[in-house]
Amino acid sequence: MQTFSHLLQKAYQEKTDQVILYLLESGKEDQPVTYRELIEGAAAYAEAIEQAGIQPGDVVILILQHGSDLIHAFFGAVLCGAIPSIMPFLTEKLLPERYRADLASLISITKPAAIVTYPEFESEVRSALVEGDSVHAVLVSNQVADSTIPDFDRLAGLKRKPEDIVLLQHSSGTTGLQKGVALSHQAVFNQLESYSQSLRLQPDDVVVSWLPLYHDMGLIAGFLMPIMSGISLVIMSPFEWVRAPHKLMQAVSKYRGTLSWLPNFAYNFCAQKIRDRHMDGIDLSSWRAISNCSEPMRWESEHVFFEKFAPYGLLPEAFATCYAMAENVFAVTQGGIDAPVTVDEIDREALQREWLARPAQAGQPSVKMLSAGKPIPNVEVCILGKDIQTLAERHIGEIALRSNCMLTGYFHRPDVTKKAFHNGWYLTGDYGYMLNGEVFITGRKKDMIIVGGKNIYPQDLELIAMSVPGVHAGRTVAFGIFDADAGTEEVVIVAEVDSEDPAERERIANDIRQAVTRGSAVALRHVHLVDQKWLVKTSSGKIARSANKDKFLKEVL
Amino acid sequence: MTDTIMDALAKQIAVEMLKQPKRVIQPDEALISSGLIDSFHLVDLALFIEDTFGITIDDAELNADTFDTLKQLAELIRSRQ
Numbered sequence: 001m002q003t004f005s006h007l008l009q010k011a012y013q014e015k016t017d018q019v020i021l022y023l024l025e026s027g028k029e030d031q032p033v034t035y036r037e038l039i040e041g042a043a044a045y046a047e048a049i050e051q052a053g054i055q056p057g058d059v060v061i062l063i064l065q066h067g068s069d070l071i072h073a074f075f076g077a078v079l080c081g082a083i084p085s086i087m088p089f090l091t092e093k094l095l096p097e098r099y100r101a102d103l104a105s106l107i108s109i110t111k112p113a114a115i116v117t118y119p120e121f122e123s124e125v126r127s128a129l130v131e132g133d134s135v136h137a138v139l140v141s142n143q144v145a146d147s148t149i150p151d152f153d154r155l156a157g158l159k160r161k162p163e164d165i166v167l168l169q170h171s172s173g174t175t176g177l178q179k180g181v182a183l184s185h186q187a188v189f190n191q192l193e194s195y196s197q198s199l200r201l202q203p204d205d206v207v208v209s210w211l212p213l214y215h216d217m218g219l220i221a222g223f224l225m226p227i228m229s230g231i232s233l234v235i236m237s238p239f240e241w242v243r244a245p246h247k248l249m250q251a252v253s254k255y256r257g258t259l260s261w262l263p264n265f266a267y268n269f270c271a272q273k274i275r276d277r278h279m280d281g282i283d284l285s286s287w288r289a290i291s292n293c294s295e296p297m298r299w300e301s302e303h304v305f306f307e308k309f310a311p312y313g314l315l316p317e318a319f320a321t322c323y324a325m326a327e328n329v330f331a332v333t334q335g336g337i338d339a340p341v342t343v344d345e346i347d348r349e350a351l352q353r354e355w356l357a358r359p360a361q362a363g364q365p366s367v368k369m370l371s372a373g374k375p376i377p378n379v380e381v382c383i384l385g386k387d388i389q390t391l392a393e394r395h396i397g398e399i400a401l402r403s404n405c406m407l408t409g410y411f412h413r414p415d416v417t418k419k420a421f422h423n424g425w426y427l428t429g430d431y432g433y434m435l436n437g438e439v440f441i442t443g444r445k446k447d448m449i450i451v452g453g454k455n456i457y458p459q460d461l462e463l464i465a466m467s468v469p470g471v472h473a474g475r476t477v478a479f480g481i482f483d484a485d486a487g488t489e490e491v492v493i494v495a496e497v498d499s500e501d502p503a504e505r506e507r508i509a510n511d512i513r514q515a516v517t518r519g520s521a522v523a524l525r526h527v528h529l530v531d532q533k534w535l536v537k538t539s540s541g542k543i544a545r546s547a548n549k550d551k552f553l554k555e556v557l
Numbered sequence: 558m559t560d561t562i563m564d565a566l567a568k569q570i571a572v573e574m575l576k577q578p579k580r581v582i583q584p585d586e587a588l589i590s591s592g593l594i595d596s597f598h599l600v601d602l603a604l605f606i607e608d609t610f611g612i613t614i615d616d617a618e619l620n621a622d623t624f625d626t627l628k629q630l631a632e633l634i635r636s637r638q
Contacts (some may be wrong), residue, residue: 026617091592242597243600244616273604518591521592523592526576
């Protein structure tokens with residue numbers, strides 16, 4: 001298949017009445033959607049986008065909540081040859097002015113030609129626009145027809161080439177929004193073909209997902225893969241799932257779901273929050289692979305999840321793992337499909353001090369490492385040492401990869417793209433080791449914090465904290481610490497302050513919490529105020545995040 | 558005037574959700590629309606209310622339109638007891 005549009009045309013003509021997705025919304029009947037409905041809804045958006053003067057290859061930003069408008073607008077942009085990019089919708093937590101600043105930051109780099117949103121959000125979007133920027137049109141959802149018969153002879157999407165960019169994916173926050181991962185039709189198809197083999201994807205598989213579509217795991221595994229492969233998809237909003245996690249279990253039971261992807265925290269969350277009364281009559285025996293993906297995976301999290309749900313038919317074989325990144329479209333490795341996930345119990349001291357994954361010795365402190373599985377067929381992985389030399393098995397280094405589904409580049413950022421590669425290998429910024437062809441992830445070289453599967457750039461949080469009166473520029477540091485109970489990282493901010501007055505310090509700590517929570521949509525609980533000169537700096541005077549994290553863990557916890 | 562329902566809710570929120578035991582929550586302080594309570598904690602709040610006061614709050618009601626302050630939440634609980 002050449003492009004997304006060709007595939008959609010084929011599905012429209014050959015699988016017209018196949019129900020391809022079920023949209024689950026709280027308080028409403030489940031809504032089955034056929035390929036015909038999906039593509040006619042998309043064609044209506046394609047027409048509106050085209051009429052707004054958007055040209056093939058232009059970027060269209062979608063600011064819509066999880067639901068049919070978002071789905072139609074996404075494929076509508078594709079059908080008219082434009083490049084869709086989904087921006088997270090404003091949440092209650094985030095200050096509107098912060099959201100506007102993030103949007104402005106996205107616009108300045110990505111240079112979209114249009115933004116699609118709801119009528120009630122139009123003025124918010126317009127307030128982020130400035131005279132002379134790239135945005136020619138703000139399309140509002142209620143002015144787009146519900147459906148249109150697609151005219152495939154006219155749709156510009158069918159004139160795109162396989163190497164053209166089909167979509168952009170962004171991480172969140174000011175920094176993340178400036179680094180759009182641009183993927184070609186061919187790259188996505190190559191990923192789907194290879195990943196389908198690793199998953200042993202079958203026509204009767206059913207994917208169940210509550211994941212957001214602005215993130216690679218939700219967009220690729222929980223959306224594009226099933227729709228482009230003709231596999232049924234059951235989809236619900238992350239906002240509804242977080243309020244009622246049992247709805248995931250009910251959906252799997254009702255639709256005989258077979259595949260899901262969850263970030264590690266979701267295993268703890270489901271195990272802790274779901275009440276037995278919500279599990280009456282639930283049968284989870286159809287679930288054949290639940291892949292733990294997108295944040296560090298913990299054996300303990302898997303364990304509590306499988307213990308909790310085994311009485312409802314959950315099979316131990318369903319335990320699966322995946323290592324993925326948007327730069328490779330999605331999956332790099334997959335484990336737990338043909339054989340149980342390998343658990344490698346290693347020596348804790350050697351891991352921390354010697355960069356070695358040495359098998360654990362009786363009586364010594366150990367860590368149970370979960371294998372992320374083998375690279376999927378089109379991906380090669382190697383582990384690089386400090387001098388970019390290839391390391392042997394069980395030696396920990398930076399994970400590098402090579403595949404035919406890599407990003408075309410960071411959109412409009414050739415400088416950043418160039419730095420990401422070394423001799424054709426993409427440097428992931430993650431640390432890990434190999435054993436018997438399987439990849440184990442041990443940590444991160446990059447300073448990214450991952451909370452609930454969401455990537456957070458510490459520099460964004462530090463900038464916000466510095467805006468609080470009493471805190472000085474360049475004297476804050478943000479990092480993540482693992483919270484075993486929640487199964488994910490918690491953000492910590494350490495800030496140097498001059499004041500020694502306890503009441504004033506309390507005020508500053510509260511202001512930092514408030515400013516960061518509302519400025520980044522990351523709930524900040526741990527603020528630690530220190531005296532001057534506490535923070536560790538590098539020789540060039542920069543704040544060293546990992547050294548400060550180590551100091552915090554030693555001195556404070 | 559003291560209100561045992563509000564006191565119990567305030568304590569639960571400050572200690573278990575915000576992890577700031579000393580944090581005083583005002584009866585009219587916005588909880589959800591201000592971002593004070595994280596969406597991950599809404600289900601905890603619903604479970605706490607169910608266990609403590611014996612009433613259920615549906616997941617569709619866990620938003621600022623149904624209640625946004627301690628006072629409104631206490632009224633909602635009282636109306637269902």
